[in-house]
Amino acid sequence: METAQLALTGALAEDLDAAFPDLVRSRQDRLYSGVLRIVRHHADAADITQETLIRAYRALRGYETNRIQTLRLDGWLWTIALNLCRNRARNAHPLPSNVPDTQDPGRGPEAEAIDRTGTAAWDERLAKLTGPQRNAVVLRHVVGLSYREISEASGRPTGTVKADVHRGLDRLKKLFEAEAMR
Amino acid sequence: MNETIETVLQGLTKKAPTSVYGNVMVGTGLWDEYAIVDGPIESMYVAWNPRGITTCVPVSIVGDDADFESRHPRSSRRGQLPSALASKLDRALDTGRLGAVPVDLSSLGDFQKAVLRKCAEIPPGEIRPYGWIATEIGNPGAVRAVGSALGRNPIPILIPCHRVVRTDGSIGNYAYGPQMKRDLLTSEGLDPITIEEKARRHVRFTGSDTTLIYCYPTCRHARRTMEQHNVEFRSSSEAEAAGYRACKVCRPAA
Structure with missing residues (x-):
């Protein structure tokens, strides 16, 4: 992972236009997955993923070679992505944003509510965390970033990020167990 | 339990829609x-x-x-x-004018950019020789280089390289063949036969004996001259020797 990132930043520094498609291919799925869990809306998640990568390209265009070489790519990309997620939340649509991952017309809302292990149920629980906790949990466990990268992306100290992840997981567990009692 | 929640979270990934890649490549201009x-x-x-x-x-x-x-x-x-x-x-x-259309020439060299930008100034229905562009961009010796820069014009028709002809006034070559060049000039109201006939007679400029100004034959001012006042020249020195000055609109080059 680390060596792959170094190879990519080296290639980006050398020839941005030639290497940028590799950045898109290697990052788009994880960006989309993380953003989707945060904004819970497919089209918006796709838009934010695209916009993140386009802004990254424009920024890289203006960077000096050695700045690109030493760039910590994932923390940096997620700084852009989290900003876009925040902007979207600020201009929040009044419409319900929760779109289930799989459209299954055979399953009504009742079946959905009973299916405690489905993606939609986990999205509901994630939505009950505080913003920093949700972001930290998603970046750590869905996207697979390190605490250091999450700290870079969110601008919060590493120790705080660790606490966010632990409290977030704890809360998810309690929510899950509380539902079992009903 | 935290262990399983972590595993569940790891499974909440989803592939980005296929449109994302293309939209990013288009959005970045790649x-x-x-x-x-x-x-x-x-x-x-x-x-x-x-x-x-x-x-x-x-x-x-x-x-x-x-x-x-x-x-x-x-x-x-x-x-x-x-x-x-x-x-x-x-x-x-x-x-027939590029006007406000933005063009991306960023992958080209400075010389070719200058040639193409100058070429785009030639009005529809008028033609200029390669040497005119060379002179206008401050590089009068670079006639051949102008020819090859125009031959590699990535935006022909919109950047009207078909309006640039040989120094002797003959229509010359075109990336998509001389016939398309003639057809394009015809579509702008020019007559390729008249153009070539003048070239054969070595007529490069025409002047008006009332204004004592000489022009390229297709300059809009040259075309206003009445037939009985029309004078033909084989070179700018011939015109100047006869007391004529160069038109300030088409700026005939030596």
């Missing part, structure tokens, strides 16, 4: 989009990116979309012309 638009003598493939038009090719030169994409590897996706660009393009095709 890919061009293209469409087929009506041209002056036939339809044309036109490609663009956020910076402007990058490519223009008559459809008769290209077989189909796949052929166009293989000749222009950056043009990877059929798209819909953004409406602002479409209306500027319509206007350019109506008037």
